[in-house]
Amino acid sequence: MNTPGDFAIRARGLTKQFGELxxxxxxxxxxxxxxxxxxxxxxxxxxxxxxxLLCGLLKPSSGSAEVLGLDVPGATNELKPRIGYMTQKFSLxxxxxxxxxxxxxADIYALPRREKKTRIEELISEYDFxxxxxxxxxxxxxxxxxxxxxxxxxxxxxELLLLDEPTSAVDPRNRRDFWAQLFExxxxxxxxxxxxxxxxxxxxxxxxxxxxxGVKVADGAPVDLxxxxxxxxxxxxxxxxxxxxEALGAxxxxxxxxxxxxxxxVLIPQDHKHPEQLVRECLEHKSIEASIERVxxxxxxxxxxxTLKPGxxx
Amino acid sequence: xxxxxxxxxxxxxxxxxxxxxxxxxxxxxxxxxxxLLLFGYAINxxxxxxxxxxxxxxxxxxxxxxxxxxxxTQVLNFVYAVTTPQELEALLRxxxxxVGVHIPPDFDRRALDGNRTAAALLVxxxxxxxxxxxxxxxxxxxxxxxxxxxxxxxRSFEVRSFFNPERRTVVNIVPGLIGVILTLxxxxxxxxxxxxxxxxxNLELLINTPVSTGQLMIGKVLPYVLIGMVQLxxxxxxxxxxxxxxxxxxxxxxxxxxxxxxxxxxxxxxxVSTVAxxxxxxxxxxxxxxxxxxxxxxxIFPFDGMPRLAQYLGEVLPITHxxxxxxxxxxxxxxxxxxxxxxxxLLGFTVVAMTAAVMRFSRRLD
Ligand SMILES: Nc1ncnc2c1ncn2[C@@H]1O[C@H](COP(=O)(O)OP(=O)(O)OP(=O)(O)O)[C@@H](O)[C@H]1O
Ligand SMILES: [Mg+2]
Numbered sequence: 229m230n231t232p233g234d235f236a237i238r239a240r241g242l243t244k245q246f247g248e249l250x251x252x253x254x255x256x257x258x259x260x261x262x263x264x265x266x267x268x269x270x271x272x273x274x275x276x277x278x279x280x281l282l283c284g285l286l287k288p289s290s291g292s293a294e295v296l297g298l299d300v301p302g303a304t305n306e307l308k309p310r311i312g313y314m315t316q317k318f319s320l321x322x323x324x325x326x327x328x329x330x331x332x333x334a335d336i337y338a339l340p341r342r343e344k345k346t347r348i349e350e351l352i353s354e355y356d357f358x359x360x361x362x363x364x365x366x367x368x369x370x371x372x373x374x375x376x377x378x379x380x381x382x383x384x385x386x387e388l389l390l391l392d393e394p395t396s397a398v399d400p401r402n403r404r405d406f407w408a409q410l411f412e413x414x415x416x417x418x419x420x421x422x423x424x425x426x427x428x429x430x431x432x433x434x435x436x437x438x439x440x441x442g443v444k445v446a447d448g449a450p451v452d453l454x455x456x457x458x459x460x461x462x463x464x465x466x467x468x469x470x471x472x473x474e475a476l477g478a479x480x481x482x483x484x485x486x487x488x489x490x491x492x493x494v495l496i497p498q499d500h501k502h503p504e505q506l507v508r509e510c511l512e513h514k515s516i517e518a519s520i521e522r523v524x525x526x527x528x529x530x531x532x533x534x535t536l537k538p539g540x541x542x
Numbered sequence: 543x544x545x546x547x548x549x550x551x552x553x554x555x556x557x558x559x560x561x562x563x564x565x566x567x568x569x570x571x572x573x574x575x576x577x578l579l580l581f582g583y584a585i586n587x588x589x590x591x592x593x594x595x596x597x598x599x600x601x602x603x604x605x606x607x608x609x610x611x612x613x614x615t616q617v618l619n620f621v622y623a624v625t626t627p628q629e630l631e632a633l634l635r636x637x638x639x640x641v642g643v644h645i646p647p648d649f650d651r652r653a654l655d656g657n658r659t660a661a662a663l664l665v666x667x668x669x670x671x672x673x674x675x676x677x678x679x680x681x682x683x684x685x686x687x688x689x690x691x692x693x694x695x696x697r698s699f700e701v702r703s704f705f706n707p708e709r710r711t712v713v714n715i716v717p718g719l720i721g722v723i724l725t726l727x728x729x730x731x732x733x734x735x736x737x738x739x740x741x742x743x744n745l746e747l748l749i750n751t752p753v754s755t756g757q758l759m760i761g762k763v764l765p766y767v768l769i770g771m772v773q774l775x776x777x778x779x780x781x782x783x784x785x786x787x788x789x790x791x792x793x794x795x796x797x798x799x800x801x802x803x804x805x806x807x808x809x810x811x812x813x814v815s816t817v818a819x820x821x822x823x824x825x826x827x828x829x830x831x832x833x834x835x836x837x838x839x840x841x842i843f844p845f846d847g848m849p850r851l852a853q854y855l856g857e858v859l860p861i862t863h864x865x866x867x868x869x870x871x872x873x874x875x876x877x878x879x880x881x882x883x884x885x886x887x888l889l890g891f892t893v894v895a896m897t898a899a900v901m902r903f904s905r906r907l908d
Contacts, residue, residue, distance in 0.1 A: 313747065313750045315746050315747055319742075319747035323559050324555065335547050335554075336753050337751065338547045
């Protein structure tokens, strides 16, 4: 049995190559038991591939992983009953009803009859399928499908949940409910590995790894990541933000400019000593009126700073 | 025991999916009924006005009377009168006539001789319906209204069938047709079984659960054994009441033979399903197997008449063995024990194909 402080997942140098392409590149991973661990990364950064490696669906090109104390992919069969996996693409049966899908999964995990019945009723009410339990899964909305997929993934009460972009089609309000459920699971001891594109979701994770082109470029608790970007974040409120953005983007020292409404967020490496002055002078030179303020880094800034396109990097 | 729960779960899921799939459901009933009706009626059709030619080399009163009687049946419509059987053959070959009547010079003498046939009917055997007609014409009597009476009634005709050495009737077709129907539908259903799950993304979830490859494969196959049995019952029943096709032997033996044959087809289909990348490919492979199953199994051409190589190919098709079983039981009242070699062959197929399918099936994505 795992004690707190144990790791549910440990990976060392985990690598997966598809021909020339290195989809996951020497990934080291330590996921503490009972925590929610996030994979944050742009499209094609290797999130899905990493998750598949961890549940034994893909054979690593090199490196090793230990999941729930079992060698992967060597002991995949012993691992299967103990994990729940929610695929990125909907993988339940579109031509079965919500209830039939739940029953199928329950039987596949060989739940005893009585337990099966109570567990399915429990999930139908917990995941709010009362009025839809006879609906064909294929006709559910995108968000509802993902809710059903989560219900199926947790049905057999796995020790480890692997969720691949579980909320990509869920609206912000339902996403809060979704995460409330994840926290409840984590509180009851389930370890959760979840991949996402959403910053608000990433912020909710206990720990986080940022992936880019298969490489883990940063990891840690969200607050630690925010305080250690190595970047100044300057917020610019300008009358003509597009002109300002163009002017600042041309500066050699500026790593990135992101427009958020009328505001600009400008990232400048911390080895530069007077970032506000740099920005002010640049804008005055172009006679663009603006107010300038140094602000703490958000997770999005961390994400932008760590996943910069090569070329713009200093 | 954990095993049945998972197995039953897979079977139940297959049946639930099938129940909602109108087209597949329709095919289960539609394919056998359609094929049987098509094949059955093509043979039993009440044929009239077939183009015919006559070579009356006797030219006697009796022979002319006989030709007139044949015309009276309205089955034949004499459009050519020639002088030699060779000319009749030429007309047949050119497709100008379907039936040729050759009356030899010694017709009158032959008609009196009970041991010889009086005339010859030349038939375009390429068309099975015409062969059927020829069998009716054999019974047209020769009328001896004048002259001496025969000692013993001669059969009027000897039927020589061209281009198709074996004469067929619906009775002969149905046992083979059962094989074709089962090959088509059973392979069709299982060939897409695994590929479909792969294409729909279900497989990524499924292979991450504790369900074993064997449970998955057998669970996918078993429901269709039942469906194959229903099809067999359908064909046997329709064959009996619509076309008078008897089952001479034991119906239980027929079902046992069919069950083994169905299992062989399903395993083969499953193997295809593990090889094919898309459902479309799976269907293509199915038809690739179906064509030789129709041509090389003895269903259309008699097996013994086929070239050696074709026979070897035929032997590796499950249907060849099943047709021997079904013809044996339905037509010759054979028992399953006399046909045990064929049963063993089918069991062998099943084991080999199933093993290959289980081995080919990867529980990984790469
Ligand atoms: N089976 C495969 N064969 C070849 N290349 C693959 C395969 N699977 C993934 N890749 C490649 O590996 C890279 C990583 O893909 P992956 O699906 O892991 O990304 P991801 O982070 O999940 O992206 P997304 O956010 O779009 O889901 C991509 O460039 C992808 O094209
Ligand atoms: Mg992905």
